[in-house]
Amino acid sequence: MTPTHTMISRLRGKAGSRRVNGLKIAPRRWYCLPVMAVLLVWFALVSPSQADVSPQRAQALLQALDTDDFDAKAEAAQAIAASDAAQKTRWLEAFLDGRLGRERDGERFYIITDDSGREWPIIDAITFEDAGTGSRRSVDAFRINNTLRTQLQGLIASLSLDEGDEATRLDAAKRLIGEVDAQSVDAVATQLDNEESPAVRAEIETALALYRVEQGEGEALATLEGNLDTRVRNSLTTIANSDAPIAADAEKVLAGIENKRAWYERGQTLFFGLSAGSVLVLAAIGLAITFGVMGVINMAHGELIMLGAYTTWMIQQLLPGQPGLALLLAIPGGFLVAGAFGILIERSVIRFLKGRPLETLLATFGISLILQQLVRTVFSPLNRRVNSPDWLQGAWHLNEALSLTLNRLGVLIFCLVVFAALWALMRYTRLGLEVRAVTQNRAMARSMGVRAARVDMLTFGLGAGVAGLAGVALSQITNVGPNLGQSYIVDSFLVVVFGGVGNLWGTLVAGMSLGVINQVLQPWVGAVLAKVIVLIGVILFIQKRPQGLFAPKGRTS
Amino acid sequence: MSLATMFKRNSLLDERSTWVTSVVLIVGMLAVVVLHALPSDHAWHLNGSVVSLLGKYLTYMLLALAVDLIWGYLGILSLGHGAFFALGGYAMGLYLTAQDAPLAGWQSAMVHFPVAALGVVLAPGLLALVFGWLAFRSRVTGVYFSIITQALTFALMLAFNRNEMGMGGSTGLTRFDELLSFSLSSEGMTIALFVASGVAVLLAFWGCKAITRSRLGRVCMATRDAEARVRFIGYRVEHVKLAVFVLSAMIAGIAGALYVPQVGIINPSTFAPLFSIEIVVWVALGGRATLYGALLGALLVNYFKTLLTGVMPDAWLFLLGGLFVVVTMFLPQGVAGLMAHLRRRREVTT
Numbered sequence: 060m061t062p063t064h065t066m067i068s069r070l071r072g073k074a075g076s077r078r079v080n081g082l083k084i085a086p087r088r089w090y091c092l093p094v095m096a097v098l099l100v101w102f103a104l105v106s107p108s109q110a111d112v113s114p115q116r117a118q119a120l121l122q123a124l125d126t127d128d129f130d131a132k133a134e135a136a137q138a139i140a141a142s143d144a145a146q147k148t149r150w151l152e153a154f155l156d157g158r159l160g161r162e163r164d165g166e167r168f169y170i171i172t173d174d175s176g177r178e179w180p181i182i183d184a185i186t187f188e189d190a191g192t193g194s195r196r197s198v199d200a201f202r203i204n205n206t207l208r209t210q211l212q213g214l215i216a217s218l219s220l221d222e223g224d225e226a227t228r229l230d231a232a233k234r235l236i237g238e239v240d241a242q243s244v245d246a247v248a249t250q251l252d253n254e255e256s257p258a259v260r261a262e263i264e265t266a267l268a269l270y271r272v273e274q275g276e277g278e279a280l281a282t283l284e285g286n287l288d289t290r291v292r293n294s295l296t297t298i299a300n301s302d303a304p305i306a307a308d309a310e311k312v313l314a315g316i317e318n319k320r321a322w323y324e325r326g327q328t329l330f331f332g333l334s335a336g337s338v339l340v341l342a343a344i345g346l347a348i349t350f351g352v353m354g355v356i357n358m359a360h361g362e363l364i365m366l367g368a369y370t371t372w373m374i375q376q377l378l379p380g381q382p383g384l385a386l387l388l389a390i391p392g393g394f395l396v397a398g399a400f401g402i403l404i405e406r407s408v409i410r411f412l413k414g415r416p417l418e419t420l421l422a423t424f425g426i427s428l429i430l431q432q433l434v435r436t437v438f439s440p441l442n443r444r445v446n447s448p449d450w451l452q453g454a455w456h457l458n459e460a461l462s463l464t465l466n467r468l469g470v471l472i473f474c475l476v477v478f479a480a481l482w483a484l485m486r487y488t489r490l491g492l493e494v495r496a497v498t499q500n501r502a503m504a505r506s507m508g509v510r511a512a513r514v515d516m517l518t519f520g521l522g523a524g525v526a527g528l529a530g531v532a533l534s535q536i537t538n539v540g541p542n543l544g545q546s547y548i549v550d551s552f553l554v555v556v557f558g559g560v561g562n563l564w565g566t567l568v569a570g571m572s573l574g575v576i577n578q579v580l581q582p583w584v585g586a587v588l589a590k591v592i593v594l595i596g597v598i599l600f601i602q603k604r605p606q607g608l609f610a611p612k613g614r615t616s
Numbered sequence: 617m618s619l620a621t622m623f624k625r626n627s628l629l630d631e632r633s634t635w636v637t638s639v640v641l642i643v644g645m646l647a648v649v650v651l652h653a654l655p656s657d658h659a660w661h662l663n664g665s666v667v668s669l670l671g672k673y674l675t676y677m678l679l680a681l682a683v684d685l686i687w688g689y690l691g692i693l694s695l696g697h698g699a700f701f702a703l704g705g706y707a708m709g710l711y712l713t714a715q716d717a718p719l720a721g722w723q724s725a726m727v728h729f730p731v732a733a734l735g736v737v738l739a740p741g742l743l744a745l746v747f748g749w750l751a752f753r754s755r756v757t758g759v760y761f762s763i764i765t766q767a768l769t770f771a772l773m774l775a776f777n778r779n780e781m782g783m784g785g786s787t788g789l790t791r792f793d794e795l796l797s798f799s800l801s802s803e804g805m806t807i808a809l810f811v812a813s814g815v816a817v818l819l820a821f822w823g824c825k826a827i828t829r830s831r832l833g834r835v836c837m838a839t840r841d842a843e844a845r846v847r848f849i850g851y852r853v854e855h856v857k858l859a860v861f862v863l864s865a866m867i868a869g870i871a872g873a874l875y876v877p878q879v880g881i882i883n884p885s886t887f888a889p890l891f892s893i894e895i896v897v898w899v900a901l902g903g904r905a906t907l908y909g910a911l912l913g914a915l916l917v918n919y920f921k922t923l924l925t926g927v928m929p930d931a932w933l934f935l936l937g938g939l940f941v942v943v944t945m946f947l948p949q950g951v952a953g954l955m956a957h958l959r960r961r962r963e964v965t966t
Contacts, residue, residue: 356759411945416759417693418944421900424893425940432933549770549889552763587774594771598764602750 112144117185121168124201125161133207140214148218155211160200169198213238217247225256232262237290239270269294277305280312285319287458292316323461328578334467336574337474340567341532342547343554345525347566350555352498352518354416355409358423361544362430363523366400367393367530368539372443383448393527401523405516434541442540451535470532477528482563494518553597559607634825637908645814652807664806671878673918674813678820678871680898680914682864685824688905690860691840696765697868698892699772700740704869705882707735709789716793736873737866744865752854766889773887788883795877813874820867824907836860900943903952912951
């Protein structure tokens with residue numbers, strides 16, 4: 060152990076149990092300081108964290124592992140972990156993976172860096188210098204059993220606690236839970252004293268408390284209250300089912316944990332429900348506008364959603380490797396493409412079928428078939444995958460029981476933003492005013508100078524554009540294919556009818572509640588039956604309240 | 617009043633379209649039977665598969681009749697009539713499956729033909745009764761009714777796709793061997809099923825015609841045109857609607873039961889909303905509220921479907937979609953309306 064390293068260790072304040080091996084530190088005098096400084100720089104430059112124990116000592120440490128007795132191996136591993144060798148973590152990791160070995164006809168120790176194939180690249184275990192290649196014949200890897208493996212994992216975890224940044228230490232501390240045993244408990248306790256980060260401390264405390272509880276100490280149970288870790292729960296379940304004196308207390312704590320878990324699971328279900336609901340709302344809200352204002356059933360709405368999704372895919376094909384930018388561009392892109400198609404449909408077909416809702420329904424259904432087949436012919440009948448940008452991948456782990464998938468969270472937020480924008484549009488703009496006027500009383504609005512035909516066109520374009528936005532959002536959570544729209548059309552109609560025609564708030568509430576109800580039912584009856592039950596429920600609801608949750612204001616004759 | 621005038625006034629056949637349709641149906645059926653009976657090397661011989669195909673068209677025509685009865689005369693657009701058709705089909709499918717291997721639970725009763733035949737009309741009839749009672753009682757009309765019928769058939773499709781339903785899951789019921797202890801693959805059976813379908817179409821056509829010409833039919837049409845007035849006059853509109861809706865569902869069920877042995881399979885795709893809406897386009901193309909228009913439309917669309925899906929499958933959906941748009945925009949009365957229009961023009965010019 061060099062003085063420099065002792066100092067560094069002290070400065071960092073995270074020293075484990077350390078021994079100074081036979082080297083006396085000189086008494087501190089004033090002239091020591093510059094010398095130390097020079098030495099420190101020199102060490103930092105020349106020998107980065109290597110050979111802090113003599114090669115002989117390292118050799119001896121590794122030598123101890125070279126035995127057939129697993130108990131002796133365990134002791135040797137403990138000794139390595141307790142030593143000051145800088146290589147110790149690497150040794151133990153290699154040992155754990157069965158990649159630490161000894162030269163068959165010599166005394167050198169090697170780490171096999173890659174043990175796939177016949178010839179392995181190896182490095183010297185002490186100096187980490189390249190040692191060429193070895194094979195099954197020239198290197199004997201140290202064998203390991205399951206008991207040893209568990210112990211090594213604990214040792215490595217506690218070693219990592221010494222090193223690295225907070226994230227690494229937190230990770231190591233988490234791995235420590237359930238791995239603490241009689242040999243390592245003191246070391247872990249020391250680490251707890253030296254640790255400053257509260258998050259890491261909490262994990263270490265949990266690990267220690269779990270060990271103490273397993274040893275039968277009832278007081279430690281208090282620390283475990285409300286802990287959501289699976290290993291804690293498993294241990295407590297075992298204890299509660301045993302005849303240990305603390306079984307009753309453990310059961311109480313366990314009940315608290317289960318209760319807390321159940322709440323978080325409800326939160327998770329709620330989140331999934333809301334995210335599924337937000338998809339429904341996005342799909343249905345454009346429909347609500349066109350249906351509410353024009354009384355037009357647009358069966359091609361699903362296909363407009365599909366067009367939005369395909370626009371996203373197209374833009375992503377044009378901008379390879381930049382899914383984030385492509386997605387952002389797809390938002391206005393999808394709106395414009397779907398909106399343009401919507402205006403085209405309105406101008407060419409729907410305009411001529413005014414006042415004949417059933418015919419409009421059939422004609423727009425025909426358009427939906429044409430659009431579907433068009434996409435099949437132009438692109439392919441196969442599903443396309445739209446990549447998610449990095450910031451929409453993965454999940455946000457709040458704790459052990461609750462994690463929110465980022466793409467679903469994104470869709471939820473997007474839905475709320477779109478809803479807010481539409482609401483503001485309806486509430487504060489001239490177009491919104493005209494739309495509301497035409498919805499409430501078409502004849503009166505026209506006599507006041509509102510050009511109803513123009514309002515129809517713009518409304519239909521707006522509704523179609525919002526469908527395009529729904530498509531952009533959908534491309535992030537499902538594959539894009541020609542049947543994408545069809546699978547949402549029945550659901551979105553139900554949302555519109557359930558919420559009350561022409562009512563934005565009704566659509567929001569209806570979509571979200573259908574999503575949540577569906578998600579709540581799913582674990583009991585399965586996905587398909589849940590959907591069937593929701594459909595039947597809405598059918599029955601419409602019988603009871605044909606005007607929907609929120610009755611439209613104004614005259615709907 | 618002489619017997620002759622009474623006969624004339626009350627006969628179903630005093631409308632030209634009715635007796636023309638009846639004659640065409642009967643002659644067509646006889647022609648198929650005769651052509652099928654010709655020796656197989658004869659140039660005009662119709663083989664079994666063509667007869668089966670024509671039999672399938674007949675069941676579709678029967679289904680179209682059921683839809684026309686409620687859409688044309690009652691103004692109710694059902695986008696879920698495929699569900700009634702499929703239910704009748706499943707009842708028949710269970711009967712046919714039970715002939716091979718005994719079924720478990722309540723389904724074991726389906727091994728008897730009378731029970732199965734009852735199931736064919738009762739299953740769709742009961743569903744229509746419950747659903748219609750709920751819908752008409754709370755005065756769900758127009759597009760709302762269309763949407764919830766579509767939701768109904770969609771829900772049933774999802775339900776029948778589940779294996780737990782005991783209806784064969786997504787594969788459905790298939791591999792049938794015999795019907796009334798005759799082999800389904802025999803030539804005689806093919807022609808018998810064809811004739812049975814034809815007779816069913818004919819009887820249903822006459823039955824529907826009789827209804828539309830009866831007092832009930834007049835109330836139906838009045839309801840279609842001005843529901844509130846009919847209600848104010850004192851008719852129980854809900855009851856009228858319900859009765860005709862249930863009858864229509866039962867006809868659809870019979871069509872399904874005749875369809876299954878001729879096609880040899882029934883699966884949840886029959887519940888698909890697309891199929892139900894296709895039925896509507898048959899009727900729309902043929903012409904609503906004429907009955908013979910529905911028959912014509914079903915035959916025409918399905919003939920072209922068979923033709924096109926064989927030659928260029930991609931074009932079929934384009935054509936079907938285009939048909940929806942063209943018919944609703946330019947042919948609101950369908951082919952029947954077009955023919956009537958041309959006839960009137962000829963009468964005016966001559």
